[in-house]
Amino acid sequence: MIEIKEIRKSFGRLEVLKGFDFSLSEGKITAVLGPNGSGKTTLIKSILGLVIPSGGEIFFDGKPIYKDWEYRRRIGYLPQIAKFPENLKVKELFKLIEDIRGEKGNSEPLIERFSLDSFLNKKLRQLSGGTRQKVNIVLTFMFECPVYILDEPTTGLDPIALIRFKDLILERKEQGITFLVTTHIMNLVEELADELMFLLEGQVYFRGTHSEMKEAQQEENLERAIAKILEKEYAENS
Amino acid sequence: MLKILKYSFFDLIRSRWSIIYFLFYFITGMVLLYLSHDVSKAIVSLMNITFILTPLIGTIFGVMNFYNSREFIELLLAQPVPRKRIFLGMFLGISISLSLSLLLGMSLPFIIYGLFLSGQVMSLLILITSGVFLTFIFTALAFYIALVNENRLKGFGMAILVWLFMAFIYDGIFLLSLFLLQEYPIEKFAIAMSLFNPIDLSRILIMLKLDISALMGYTGAVFSKFFGNNSGMLISFLALTIWTVVPVLLILKKSFKKDF
Ligand SMILES: Nc1ncnc2c1ncn2[C@@H]1O[C@H](COP(=O)(O)OP(=O)(O)OP(=O)(O)O)[C@@H](O)[C@H]1O
Ligand SMILES: [Mg+2]
Numbered sequence: 039m040i041e042i043k044e045i046r047k048s049f050g051r052l053e054v055l056k057g058f059d060f061s062l063s064e065g066k067i068t069a070v071l072g073p074n075g076s077g078k079t080t081l082i083k084s085i086l087g088l089v090i091p092s093g094g095e096i097f098f099d100g101k102p103i104y105k106d107w108e109y110r111r112r113i114g115y116l117p118q119i120a121k122f123p124e125n126l127k128v129k130e131l132f133k134l135i136e137d138i139r140g141e142k143g144n145s146e147p148l149i150e151r152f153s154l155d156s157f158l159n160k161k162l163r164q165l166s167g168g169t170r171q172k173v174n175i176v177l178t179f180m181f182e183c184p185v186y187i188l189d190e191p192t193t194g195l196d197p198i199a200l201i202r203f204k205d206l207i208l209e210r211k212e213q214g215i216t217f218l219v220t221t222h223i224m225n226l227v228e229e230l231a232d233e234l235m236f237l238l239e240g241q242v243y244f245r246g247t248h249s250e251m252k253e254a255q256q257e258e259n260l261e262r263a264i265a266k267i268l269e270k271e272y273a274e275n276s
Numbered sequence: 277m278l279k280i281l282k283y284s285f286f287d288l289i290r291s292r293w294s295i296i297y298f299l300f301y302f303i304t305g306m307v308l309l310y311l312s313h314d315v316s317k318a319i320v321s322l323m324n325i326t327f328i329l330t331p332l333i334g335t336i337f338g339v340m341n342f343y344n345s346r347e348f349i350e351l352l353l354a355q356p357v358p359r360k361r362i363f364l365g366m367f368l369g370i371s372i373s374l375s376l377s378l379l380l381g382m383s384l385p386f387i388i389y390g391l392f393l394s395g396q397v398m399s400l401l402i403l404i405t406s407g408v409f410l411t412f413i414f415t416a417l418a419f420y421i422a423l424v425n426e427n428r429l430k431g432f433g434m435a436i437l438v439w440l441f442m443a444f445i446y447d448g449i450f451l452l453s454l455f456l457l458q459e460y461p462i463e464k465f466a467i468a469m470s471l472f473n474p475i476d477l478s479r480i481l482i483m484l485k486l487d488i489s490a491l492m493g494y495t496g497a498v499f500s501k502f503f504g505n506n507s508g509m510l511i512s513f514l515a516l517t518i519w520t521v522v523p524v525l526l527i528l529k530k531s532f533k534k535d536f
Pocket of ligand 1: 049052054072073074075076077078079080081118535536
């Protein structure tokens with residue numbers, strides 16, 4: 039599915055990704071973890087071709103993505119910071135993306151699921167942060183893709199929306215869909231993720247399941263296991 | 277690309293700026309025609325306004341539109357659309373809608389006045405063509421500058437500087453160097469200098485068409501003498517085409533490398 043070889047990315051002098059391999063397990067939910075600024079978003083944006091890597095290669099279904107664009111039809115991407123043309127109404131935004139993709143999306147069940155009906159005629163600039171995130175989610179999931187890449191999908195969601203979001207993910211997972219998710223919310227990781235990938239200092243510091251992670255850090259609880267890695271890190275850097 | 281072009285185009289065409297721009301040319305054209313009652317004179321006066329204003333408007337809209345469309349661009353980039361189509365579509369959308377205001381605003385007054393009786397149809401066509409060239413060229417330059425500069429203020433400043441340089445400063449330097457070098461045979465130098473400024477090229481194009489030696493200026497006269505009027509026009513035309521294509525290629529090249 040998604041294969042990454044020796045990926046490198048620098049912004050000026052800052053080396054964010056320092057050359058590692060990674061391959062996404064099909065039909066599973068993989069959580070990408072790591073402290074702020076560790077390069078999670080950069081990795082995701084490289085997969086989508088939004089950020090151009092300084093080195094290495096990325097393959098989608100065995101084909102290099104460089105200068106390709108068709109493969110993006112098969113990736114549903116939820117950006118960490120949703121950028122919308124602010125003057126559009128919510129329903130115009132959905133139409134716009136359908137028109138650009140030349141593909142009818144299935145938005146109604148999602149609009150209902152997240153109770154967005156009353157917002158369809160509002161302009162995006164008028165929406166609250168959480169409502170924006172719901173729009174972001176509908177926009178991502180209204181097209182059926184074999185892979186979804188979600189960058190901090192739960193930011194701003196209220197508890198009900200959060201539950202509905204988790205259900206949505208699990209339903210799609212049942213259908214054999216693959217997920218790559220970043221989040222700082224460990225509950226979510228424990229509930230949803232099959233595999234973890236921990237990014238630190240531009241490298242994959244850890245790859246495996248929850249229990250392997252807890253074992254490696256000799257902690258009972260995932261949050262503590264991760265905190266332990268970070269504390270070591272902070273201590274070394276100070 | 278057509279879809280993106282369509283969005284950019286209608287976005288601008290629906291805004292009041294397109295109407296204001298259209299009305300400006302329309303009213304100016306009417307006033308010039310009905311004051312002078314002379315189509316050639318009106319064309320020359322309109323030309324002097326056009327060659328300052330069209331590049332300025334192209335510059336401003338090119339920069340503003342790019343920065344204001346950042347969200348739209350980022351949204352599109354994650355979709356199955358090649359980068360080339362996004363940037364080309366947006367650029368064409370702006371340039372075509374500005375050109376449309378220009379085309380209508382310039383031609384309507386002349387048509388109302390009775391252009392077709394005046395025998396000056398070609399001259400007006402050439403003026404409009406140069407205006408369209410300048411719109412495309414300066415929009416492309418501005419778009420490129422905005423693409424390179426993340427900082428809006430810097431991008432805007434640089435684009436305006438390019439306009440100032442081409443519209444005013446270049447001519448000053450040009451005249452000064454002609455004056456300083458007057459003992460030498462500098463005709464080839466003069467031709468080369470004009471090729472590097474699209475505004476000068478447009479002026480030459482029209483002067484050669486109107487064939488008014490009093491207004492032709494030094495470079496126009498040199499072009500006329502060196503190439504004859506027709507080849508001179510052809511050469512200016514080709515040079516303007518190159519001026520349009522190169523910034524567009526630069527936009528494409530930069531767009532492939534940029535991180536979003
Ligand atoms: N376009 C850019 N230009 C310069 N530096 C950038 C750019 N994008 C990201 N960076 C830098 O790269 C580093 C990694 O950023 P990234 O957004 O990938 O982190 P992250 O792991 O997603 O963090 P967070 O948990 O806060 O979302 C940061 O130091 C950031 O400042
Ligand atoms: Mg991030």
